[in-house]
Amino acid sequence: MADALPGPDIRTGRLSPDDYLENFDDLHPPLGPHEASVEADRCYFCYDAPCTIACPTSIDIPKFIRQISTGNPIGSAKTIFAENILGGMCARVCPTETLCEEACVRNLAEDKPVQIGLLQRHATDVYLERPDRHPYVRAASTGKKVAVVGGGPAGLSCAHGLAREGHDVTVFDAREKLGGLNEYGIAAYKTTDDFAQTEVDFVLAIGGIDVQCGKALGRDITLDGLRENFDAVFLGMGLPGVNALRTDGESLTGVIDAVSYIAELRQASDLSRLPVGRKVVVIGGGMTAIDIAVQIKRLGAEEVTIAYRRDRDAMKASAYEQEVALTNGVVIREWLQPKRLLGEGGHVCGIELERTAQDDATRLGGTGETVTLEADQVFKAIGQTFVPDALGGAEVLSLDGGRLGVDAERRTSLSGVWAGGDCIAEGEDLTVAAVEDGKIAARSIHAALSA
Amino acid sequence: MADLSTNFIGIKSPNPFWLASAPPTDKEYNVVRAFKAGWGGVVWKTLGEDPAVVNVNGPRYGAIHGRDRNLIGFNNIELITDRPLEVNLREIKQVKRDWPDRAMVVSLMVPCEEQSWIDILKKVEDTGADGIELNFGCPHGMSERGMGSAVGQVPEYIEMVTRWCKQHSRMPVIVKLTPNITDIRKPAQAAKAGGADAVSLINTINSIVSVDLDQMAPEPTIDGRGAHGGYCGPAVKPIALNMVAEIARDPETHGVPISGIGGVTTWKDAAEFMALGAGTVQVCTAAMTYGFKIVEEMKDGLSDWMDEKGYTSVDEVVGRAVPNVTDWQRLNLNYVVKAQIDQDACIQCGRCHIACEDTSHQAITSMKDGLRHFEVIDEECVGCNLCVSVCPVEDCISMVQMTEGTDPRTGKKIEPDYANWTTHPNNPNRVMEAAE
Numbered sequence: 001m002a003d004a005l006p007g008p009d010i011r012t013g014r015l016s017p018d019d020y021l022e023n024f025d026d027l028h029p030p031l032g033p034h035e036a037s038v039e040a041d042r043c044y045f046c047y048d049a050p051c052t053i054a055c056p057t058s059i060d061i062p063k064f065i066r067q068i069s070t071g072n073p074i075g076s077a078k079t080i081f082a083e084n085i086l087g088g089m090c091a092r093v094c095p096t097e098t099l100c101e102e103a104c105v106r107n108l109a110e111d112k113p114v115q116i117g118l119l120q121r122h123a124t125d126v127y128l129e130r131p132d133r134h135p136y137v138r139a140a141s142t143g144k145k146v147a148v149v150g151g152g153p154a155g156l157s158c159a160h161g162l163a164r165e166g167h168d169v170t171v172f173d174a175r176e177k178l179g180g181l182n183e184y185g186i187a188a189y190k191t192t193d194d195f196a197q198t199e200v201d202f203v204l205a206i207g208g209i210d211v212q213c214g215k216a217l218g219r220d221i222t223l224d225g226l227r228e229n230f231d232a233v234f235l236g237m238g239l240p241g242v243n244a245l246r247t248d249g250e251s252l253t254g255v256i257d258a259v260s261y262i263a264e265l266r267q268a269s270d271l272s273r274l275p276v277g278r279k280v281v282v283i284g285g286g287m288t289a290i291d292i293a294v295q296i297k298r299l300g301a302e303e304v305t306i307a308y309r310r311d312r313d314a315m316k317a318s319a320y321e322q323e324v325a326l327t328n329g330v331v332i333r334e335w336l337q338p339k340r341l342l343g344e345g346g347h348v349c350g351i352e353l354e355r356t357a358q359d360d361a362t363r364l365g366g367t368g369e370t371v372t373l374e375a376d377q378v379f380k381a382i383g384q385t386f387v388p389d390a391l392g393g394a395e396v397l398s399l400d401g402g403r404l405g406v407d408a409e410r411r412t413s414l415s416g417v418w419a420g421g422d423c424i425a426e427g428e429d430l431t432v433a434a435v436e437d438g439k440i441a442a443r444s445i446h447a448a449l450s451a
Numbered sequence: 452m453a454d455l456s457t458n459f460i461g462i463k464s465p466n467p468f469w470l471a472s473a474p475p476t477d478k479e480y481n482v483v484r485a486f487k488a489g490w491g492g493v494v495w496k497t498l499g500e501d502p503a504v505v506n507v508n509g510p511r512y513g514a515i516h517g518r519d520r521n522l523i524g525f526n527n528i529e530l531i532t533d534r535p536l537e538v539n540l541r542e543i544k545q546v547k548r549d550w551p552d553r554a555m556v557v558s559l560m561v562p563c564e565e566q567s568w569i570d571i572l573k574k575v576e577d578t579g580a581d582g583i584e585l586n587f588g589c590p591h592g593m594s595e596r597g598m599g600s601a602v603g604q605v606p607e608y609i610e611m612v613t614r615w616c617k618q619h620s621r622m623p624v625i626v627k628l629t630p631n632i633t634d635i636r637k638p639a640q641a642a643k644a645g646g647a648d649a650v651s652l653i654n655t656i657n658s659i660v661s662v663d664l665d666q667m668a669p670e671p672t673i674d675g676r677g678a679h680g681g682y683c684g685p686a687v688k689p690i691a692l693n694m695v696a697e698i699a700r701d702p703e704t705h706g707v708p709i710s711g712i713g714g715v716t717t718w719k720d721a722a723e724f725m726a727l728g729a730g731t732v733q734v735c736t737a738a739m740t741y742g743f744k745i746v747e748e749m750k751d752g753l754s755d756w757m758d759e760k761g762y763t764s765v766d767e768v769v770g771r772a773v774p775n776v777t778d779w780q781r782l783n784l785n786y787v788v789k790a791q792i793d794q795d796a797c798i799q800c801g802r803c804h805i806a807c808e809d810t811s812h813q814a815i816t817s818m819k820d821g822l823r824h825f826e827v828i829d830e831e832c833v834g835c836n837l838c839v840s841v842c843p844v845e846d847c848i849s850m851v852q853m854t855e856g857t858d859p860r861t862g863k864k865i866e867p868d869y870a871n872w873t874t875h876p877n878n879p880n881r882v883m884e885a886a887e
């Protein structure tokens with residue numbers, strides 16, 4: 001039986017146990033061997049393949065697909081890992097519709113790209129079936145020490161690249177587990193069966209990586225300390241801060257930071273224990289907004305509305321992601337910005353939104369007209385921010401738009417310190433881009449340490 | 452509606468689609484189903500002497516597949532019929548009586564002794580069958596016993612056995628040829644010399660279809676070992692077409708009726724065999740892959756195409772392409788074409804570029820003004836057709852003839868006249884005037 005919590009209609013256990021299993025099963029079921037073989041055959045093995053050019057990590061896509069096609073999924077996975085050691089997660093979470101698959105020439109032929117993401121998942125799944133497999137052997141120890149702050153995709157990719165070259169790496173992460181948003185942020189139905197930790201174990205299997213979880217820069221360790229004790233430092237801390245709505249009523253209970261809620265969801269051993277409102281409003285227009293909306297819907301919320309201040313074209317979430325939300329019964333309302341959160345007995349009960357309009361100069365403004373939506377829960381998904389305090393004063397590193405400024409090799413303004421992933425100015429807020437940053441930084445650090 | 456009925460060496464059938472001598476024609480049950488489905492005729496599964504042969508009890512087939520498991524090539528190690536002669540003869544007689552309008556040809560294979568042939572010919576004649584086909588083609592098992600392709604590979608034997616059959620029977624004789632020889636014209640000539648009414652080809656091609664890399668043995672693998680088999684299906688069609696054409700245009704065998712076999716899967720395959728001189732076609736693998744219903748598509752397709760082209764009877768099609776099959780030395784060297792890419796159809800896969808760049812004439816760009824762009828460089832293009840062959844988009848690249856001006860590759864003027872190798876200045880044995 002569903003237990004009613006006091007106040008507005010927020011409950012746990014809105015669904016039957018089977019519904020939770022079904023709703024949080026793989027969003028895209030993996031391809032079977034025959035499906036993979038047939039799909040692989042659709043690839044034309046393009047010259048200077050547009051898909052590879054579109055892949056932020058430049059995976060040799062025609063080659064890995066051909067290896068699937070010739071019955072060599074292990075070799076195929078090795079081709080993938082050669083450019084992207086987190087190829088397994090990327091296969092699950094990359095918005096392929098705006099990356100490799102958007103570039104696939106099959107779109108021109110028949111509006112239906114080769115399903116590169118699913119093929120990549122097929123090959124990497126086959127490879128990772130056996131936990132004892134690892135594609136690389138660590139080089140003899142160089143005796144050089146590198147500190148990696150943050151064990152998300154950027155940090156893991158960098159740590160692997162460096163450990164492979166024989167450097168001794170220590171990864172510090174504020175959280176209990178490694179993986180970053182792979183473990184705490186990505187929608188649950190994109191990475192089922194604890195895949196994030198399977199992949200972390202796979203990455204660490206290279207050897208030479210010391211893991212220090214529960215160690216936060218700025219709290220337990222300092223940048224100065226790291227610079228003193230290590231030959232190089234890589235910062236891959238992501239965006240630990242969240243933007244505030246800056247409207248009245250933000251402190252009411254039921255007004256929730258979407259990223260924290262998702263982290264809780266991802267760590268929950270029993271989804272039926274999560275509090276879920278009947279009517280839910282999500283503020284935002286990015287991947288996080290879509291993810292929280294779909295997941296809260298799948299947890300049993302009845303009415304879920306995403307309110308975004310511009311139109312759907314302007315949303316950071318791709319048309320495909322929006323489609324996923326719509327097919328899950330989420331309502332997307334455009335041209336609405338939050339004005340005031342309405343409360344009752346300290347708990348949110350609704351939100352007043354103001355209609356917006358854009359002038360010719362594409363500046364957005366409120367029109368004065370308002371709309372009120374009832375809500376038992378309001379999720380804030382309006383972006384995360386870099387928190388420079390952890391560095392021990394922002395002035396030590398130059399920032400660019402609130403994030404760390406780096407050069408092409410991911411060197412920060414501070415010698416011996418590299419950075420990558422969401423925390424850098426060029427950060428694209430994509431797992432795959434973070435992996436590429438870590439890879440590039442590792443090469444640069446290796447070159448610097450070998451000089 | 453075009454008239455599909457055929458009269459092949461006096462054997463009449465409502466359409467030119469016959470089932471080849473093989474499992475689909477091994478029993479009354481199958482053949483009746485085939486006739487109900489609309490096949491024009493059958494060549495009954497090859498009969499031999501009693502006691503009947505035995506087949507392996509392990510797998511007898513192997514296949515080459517496309518990725519979606521479409522069957523491209525088929526391999527078998529089956530022998531001739533393994534049922535008693537009397538049973539087959541009884542069924543043949545019954546079916547012919549029940550289906551008088553369908554062609555009933557009986558395939559035969561007995562040892563190379565005159566009496567063996569005399570004995571079986573009499574028995575077949577009694578069934579009322581329309582004709583016989585001499586199986587000189589089976590390339591496995593039977594050939595080890597001096598029959599099948601062991602006979603088909605020796606023109607003298609072909610001539611001898613054919614002559615016996617003509618001498619001791621009033622039935623029309625079709626000689627089925629093996630492709631496992633170097634020059635198909637020789638056995639065809641021998642068949643003609645022996646008095647054959649027609650030839651049919653091809654039987655299967657010696658093959659090892661695949662190797663089991665765990666057992667380290669050819670497939671199909673029987674208890675750890677494999678033997679070569681006979682290859683057929685879509686993959687063998689080009690080989691069969693050439694052999695049919697060779698016989699059709701050889702002055703010595705030109706005009707000998709041909710029943711075309713090998714990879715016929717669609718109406719179009721059939722039309723191609725017919726254009727090269729086949730009066731009927733025989734089908735085995737396609738039926739074994741899809742069942743008898745495929746004949747409907749074959750008949751409709753052939754008929755629709757004939758209507759479209761204005762052909763009213765099968766005879767108008769048979770042999771129509773034969774005059775255009777020639778030797779290399781008679782090809783017009785003044786015919787110049789250049790590849791041309793339809794930029795609207797091009798999906799920019801770059802395969803034409805890399806094929807031409809790596810393996811041909813460096814005649815297709817990959818960039819233009821810094822952008823991905825594939826365009827033929829006429830100065831380099833030799834008109835080889837490689838790009839057309841590899842382009843995944845049909846009709847995206849076409850070969851366009853140059854009819855005037857200068858070939859930018861050679862700098863030579865386009866000559867309107869026909870000129871071939873026989874008169875070419877580079878030919879040490881050139882003659883003054885080109886022979887057509």
Ligand SMILES: Cc1cc2nc3c(=O)[nH]c(=O)nc-3n(C[C@H](O)[C@H](O)[C@H](O)COP(=O)(O)OP(=O)(O)OC[C@H]3O[C@@H](n4cnc5c(N)ncnc54)[C@H](O)[C@@H]3O)c2cc1C
Binds near residue numbers: 150
């Ligand atoms: C809800 C949500 C859904 C997303 N969905 C997708 C998706 O489907 N596809 C996709 O491509 N991208 C998605 N993203 C973006 C993607 O997750 C990130 O771009 C990516 O994880 C960035 O990797 P990172 O290594 O830079 O940072 P993170 O993954 O954020 O990792 C940073 C790590 O640093 C640690 N850390 C932070 N501060 C400190 C400190 N002071 N000391 C020590 N450690 C610290 C954190 O604990 C964390 O482990 C999503 C993001 C969110 C928020």
Ligand SMILES: Cc1cc2nc3c(=O)[nH]c(=O)nc-3n(C[C@H](O)[C@H](O)[C@H](O)COP(=O)(O)O)c2cc1C
Binds near residue numbers: 530589734737
């Ligand atoms: C399983 C099998 C058994 C065959 N048995 C005979 C046979 O007994 N006699 C014969 O003349 N040809 C036999 N053939 C050859 C076929 O009649 C035919 O010549 C050959 O398969 C090529 O045609 P296709 O490509 O349509 O299959 C056999 C073929 C197969 C696949």
Ligand code: SF4
Binds near residue numbers: 042
């Ligand atoms: S663009 Fe598409 S067809 Fe071409 S190589 Fe990439 S996946 Fe294959």
Ligand code: SF4
Binds near residue numbers: 833
């Ligand atoms: S016809 Fe041959 S030479 Fe000409 S562009 Fe095509 S592949 Fe190259």
Ligand code: SF4
Binds near residue numbers: 796799802848
């Ligand atoms: S092979 Fe065809 S589709 Fe591909 S680039 Fe060349 S012309 Fe275009």
